Amino acid sequence: MKIYKGSCHCQFIRFEVTTNIDHVRRCNCSVCLKRGALNFRVDKSALRLLTSIDDLSLYQWGSQSAEDYFCPKCGILTFRKPSRLTQAELDNGTKPFAGWTINARCLHDLDLKTLTIININGQAI
């Protein structure tokens, strides 16, 4: 396991993630498409916030079940909690995920060029 340090652009949001990153996910849902994030999912306990979550801005949309956290100063979205699964997804056997989705572009010392990109068809969800 490695500890990756991360931040938003202005460094107001600072965090660490303990994990091993061997790929990133590129999602085409309406919000991921526009923010251009490369995502990596981690367990809840893998994210250590160095800025209080109360100081971050929160964006919620659609089903209101996802939590998109972004910096109130520079606007960069650093991580999110994915939405609750729909009944159709549960019926299809999709496993619920209770962790965080980290914007891998916000991690320092991570060479994105070397990582496999997995395309996620979030648009279909």
Ligand SMILES: [Zn+2]
């Ligand atoms: Zn910022």
